[in-house]
Amino acid sequence: xxxxxxxSRWTVLAAASASALFxxxxxxxxxxxxxxxxxGTTLDAKLLKVDGEDxxxxxxxxxxxxxxRNQLSIGDQRYLQxxxxxxxLGPQTGRMKSPAxxxxxxxxxxxxxxxxxxxxxxxxxxxxxxxTPHFYVVSDGRDFIRETAENAERLWHDMAFYHxxxxxxxxxxxxxxxxxxxxxPWFSLADWQKHYLDQYGQPGESDKIxxxxxxxxxxxxxxxxxxxxxxxxxGYASVFRPKDARTFDGVWAPFRTHCLAQTLLGLQMxxxxxxxxxxxxxxxxxxxxFKEIDLTGETQTRLISAEGYESDKVTSAGGFDxxxxxxxxxxxxxxxxxxxxxxxxxxxxxxxxxxxxxxxxMYSFARYLQSTPERVAAFAKLAERIDTSRQMPVAExxxxxxxxxxxxxxxxxxxxxxKSSDFK
Numbered sequence: 001x002x003x004x005x006x007x008s009r010w011t012v013l014a015a016a017s018a019s020a021l022f023x024x025x026x027x028x029x030x031x032x033x034x035x036x037x038x039x040g041t042t043l044d045a046k047l048l049k050v051d052g053e054d055x056x057x058x059x060x061x062x063x064x065x066x067x068x069r070n071q072l073s074i075g076d077q078r079y080l081q082x083x084x085x086x087x088x089l090g091p092q093t094g095r096m097k098s099p100a101x102x103x104x105x106x107x108x109x110x111x112x113x114x115x116x117x118x119x120x121x122x123x124x125x126x127x128x129x130x131x132t133p134h135f136y137v138v139s140d141g142r143d144f145i146r147e148t149a150e151n152a153e154r155l156w157h158d159m160a161f162y163h164x165x166x167x168x169x170x171x172x173x174x175x176x177x178x179x180x181x182x183x184x185p186w187f188s189l190a191d192w193q194k195h196y197l198d199q200y201g202q203p204g205e206s207d208k209i210x211x212x213x214x215x216x217x218x219x220x221x222x223x224x225x226x227x228x229x230x231x232x233x234x235g236y237a238s239v240f241r242p243k244d245a246r247t248f249d250g251v252w253a254p255f256r257t258h259c260l261a262q263t264l265l266g267l268q269m270x271x272x273x274x275x276x277x278x279x280x281x282x283x284x285x286x287x288x289x290f291k292e293i294d295l296t297g298e299t300q301t302r303l304i305s306a307e308g309y310e311s312d313k314v315t316s317a318g319g320f321d322x323x324x325x326x327x328x329x330x331x332x333x334x335x336x337x338x339x340x341x342x343x344x345x346x347x348x349x350x351x352x353x354x355x356x357x358x359x360x361x362m363y364s365f366a367r368y369l370q371s372t373p374e375r376v377a378a379f380a381k382l383a384e385r386i387d388t389s390r391q392m393p394v395a396e397x398x399x400x401x402x403x404x405x406x407x408x409x410x411x412x413x414x415x416x417x418x419k420s421s422d423f424k
Contacts (some may be wrong), residue, residue: 014304017039032060034167036073036160041104042167051085073099078377079164100295109133110149117176117231125180127189136231139179144248148177148240151251152260155291159264162370163380166268169387176223176237177260177265179248186241187213189221196222209303211314215304216242218259238263247300254296254323254324262288269386276391279347283382283392284367285359289319293363299323303359305351317354319363326360327423333357334418341418343367343411368417369402378402 035043035057045057045065055072057065069080080086109132116126117138129138129145136154138147152175160167180186190213194206199278200222213219223238239258242248247255265287272280285303293300302318320329333339339357346365369379380402385393385401394408406409417423 007016009318023211031168033079033165034074034160035067036099037067037071038156039102039104042157042160044095045086046081050080050086055080055084068214073161073166074373074376075160075162075166075380078380079188082164097163098295100129100154100291103154103161104156105150105153105157107146107150110219113138115157117178119189119192119227125185125402127180127185127191129179131174132172136174136176136233137179138176140182140185141181143181144242146181147249147251147253148179148256151253151256152177155257155260156249156265158261158291159268163383167382169268172232174231174233175263176231176233178237178239180239184305189239193219193221194223203224212304215314217243217247220263231387234267252296253300254292254298255300258288258292258299258301261291265375265383271390271391272392273390276389279392279398281351282349282362282365283369286364287322287361287364287370289359290366290370293323293326294367297324299326303351303354315352315407317351317356317359320358321361326363330357330360330364331423336414341411341415343407343414347392347395364418364423365414367423368414371417371422375402 007042023148032044032046035045037043040395042420043057043059043065045059047055048058048064049056050069050326051119053069055069067075069086072080075226077086110130110205112130113128113136117136118127119125127138127140129136130149132149132153135149135152137145137152139145156170167328180189183248190209194209196233197209218238218240220236221239223233227233228235240256240259247253262280262284265284269280269284289299292301299319302316304314304316320326330339334341339361341361341364343365345358346362368375369382370376373401381401382393382398385397393401399405399407402410404413
C-alpha cells in the first residue's frame, strides 16, 4: 500500500508529465522514494525540481505537490543537496524532537496475517500475528504483538527521517519479528538455527548456540531462500522471548527498543568483512543504547555471548545501574579523569573486553555522533560508507567524515560535549 499522508495544507498541483532531464536534476533523483515531513507523515514520490525554498514532487499517479523545504526531514534535506542541486539550508526551526515518537502511525494498516508464518517444510513450527507496512510480527501467543508492531514501525520512520536512502533501500520487503513465549518453540528455533549454520555457516559456529540461547531474551535466526521468496522478507528474523510484561509491555519497552534500533541500523549499514570490522561493534551497540535511553528514559539491556566454541561459559556486560543516570555519572568520571574517552579504544572494543564504563562510553559516543543536524548528516554518510565498502572506516577517516583534521581534534570535541550541559 502506497503512503499518501502528507498534510493537506501543502499545495497539490495539476497532474502533468515532465522529464527530470530538462529540470537539471540527476536521474537518481527522479526515482520514486519516501519523503518524510517534520510531523512524521510520509509520501512516496519522485523529485522534479528544487526552486529556492520550494520542492516540486510528483506522485506515481502524476499528481504534483509543492512542498516547502523547511518542512522536510533531515534525510530529505541531504538528498536534495546531493541529488537535486539544492543549496544547504540554514538551521531549521520546529524540527521534530523525536521522529519515532511524533510520527503518525496508521494502525489500520496493521492487518492480521492470512496464513501462518512457517519454519520448515513440514510447517510444524508456525506463528500467527499481523503484517504492517514494513514488518511481519508473529507469535506463539497473543501477547505484545500490537505493541511490538508499533514499536518497530516507529523506529522504521526514525531511520527514514535521518537517513536519506533508508526507505528506498528497504523497498517493499518485510522484516520478520517473532515473539516466542513457550519453551518448546523457543528451543526448536535454536535447533533451526544450528541446522542452518551447519549447512551454510562456518564450521563450529553452531556450537555457540546452546550456551547463549538458554539465557537470551533476543537473538536472530536465518531464513531459507524459500521463506524469503514466499514472505518477501529480509534474510533473517529477530526473535524475542518476552518472559515478563515489564520488558515487553507498552510500545516503548526499553529492551525491545534497543534490539530493534540496532537491527534497523544494521540493515542500513549492511555487513562488514572480518578485516574491516574494527569499530563496527562500538558504533552499532552504542547506537542501540542511545536509542533505548533516549526514547524510553532507561535501559534494561545486558549483552551476552559465549566465550568460545567449546565453552559453556557465557559473558555478560552492561552499563551503570540506571540508564537515566549514565550522562551525569560519566560526566563526573571524565571531569575527575577517572575515565578518559578515546576513539581508538572505541575501535578495539568487543563483547569480551567490556566494562560498565566502556559500555557507557559507547553510548555517549553514539549520542555525540548524532547530537546536531550536522552530525546526524555525517552519521548518515558514515552508514552509507560502511554499506558501500563493507568496512568500518578507520578512525582517521571517521574524523574526516565529521569534518575534523585529526582523530585528536574529534576526540577533544567529543570530550567537550561530554562535559557540557548538552549531554544529559
